[in-house]
Amino acid sequence: MQEPDIKDNLKQTLNTFKSTGCRLVAVSKTKPVSDLEEAYAAGIRDFGENKVQELVEKADQLPGDIRWHMIGHLQRNKVKYIAPFIHLIHSVDSLRLLKQIDKEGKKVERVISCLLQVHIAKEETKYGWDEKELMDFLYGEEIKGMKNIQILGLMGMATLTDNSETIRKEFKDLHRLFTQLKSQPLPEQVQLSELSMGMSGDYLIAQEEGSTMVRIGSAIFGARNYT
Numbered sequence: 330m331q332e333p334d335i336k337d338n339l340k341q342t343l344n345t346f347k348s349t350g351c352r353l354v355a356v357s358k359t360k361p362v363s364d365l366e367e368a369y370a371a372g373i374r375d376f377g378e379n380k381v382q383e384l385v386e387k388a389d390q391l392p393g394d395i396r397w398h399m400i401g402h403l404q405r406n407k408v409k410y411i412a413p414f415i416h417l418i419h420s421v422d423s424l425r426l427l428k429q430i431d432k433e434g435k436k437v438e439r440v441i442s443c444l445l446q447v448h449i450a451k452e453e454t455k456y457g458w459d460e461k462e463l464m465d466f467l468y469g470e471e472i473k474g475m476k477n478i479q480i481l482g483l484m485g486m487a488t489l490t491d492n493s494e495t496i497r498k499e500f501k502d503l504h505r506l507f508t509q510l511k512s513q514p515l516p517e518q519v520q521l522s523e524l525s526m527g528m529s530g531d532y533l534i535a536q537e538e539g540s541t542m543v544r545i546g547s548a549i550f551g552a553r554n555y556t
């Protein structure tokens with residue numbers, strides 16, 4: 330397999346961002362530390378991983394000014410390993426998980442930034458909150474007692490499909506929900522400023538539909554080898 334030119338891929342990807350103001354999280358899962366170093370040398374400071382152990386191992390080996398993003402399904406018993414340093418957890422898919430993050434945040438005296446992952450895809454397997462759960466929670470009482478989390482926005486993953494209209498509709502729906510939630514008074518733990526949507530195959534559509542943060546892996550680091 331041909332080695333991907335990470336620096337060139339980054340340049341080309343960022344060129345397509347134009348003036349959207351959208352930010353890049355470089356998704357480095359399964360890739361060796363040397364690949365992350367290459368992206369770091371090219372100026373990247375935001376890296377996304379989807380497994381706790383891999384994230385922690387890489388963080389140990391790489392410079393301290395990197396902002397680490399957890400983007401994959403997070404098990405509650407693993408929150409403690411990332412609580413001391415994680416920059417943003419995109420994949421908060423349940424209230425039980427959020428409570429655990431709040432608890433671990435308290436232990437390490439941090440307020441941990443989170444995005445709530447919304448279920449927008451047709452696939453059954455994708456984790457996340459639905460609209461009603463979100464409303465009930467954000468405008469409810471329970472959140473007011475949570476002092477060690479802050480909710481900065483929403484995250485969503487579109488259906489894995491070649492049909493760009495399906496993808497666009499899902500992103501549009503998420504953006505509409507985001508705007509709607511923002512229009513009402515929210516507790517102090519909630520500042521809805523980030524909308525994390527878009528991956529290598531659909532980030533241009535996501536940007537057109539209001540994404541503020543895209544999570545791009547294979548377009549930068551090349552295809553992943555899963556075993």
Ligand SMILES: *Cc1c(COP(=O)(O)O)cnc(C)c1O
Nearest residue numbers: 356379400528529544545546547
């Ligand atoms: C792997 C992954 C990405 C990046 O996927 P690419 O298609 O390689 O860009 C984005 N978001 C999540 C949640 C992922 O797990």
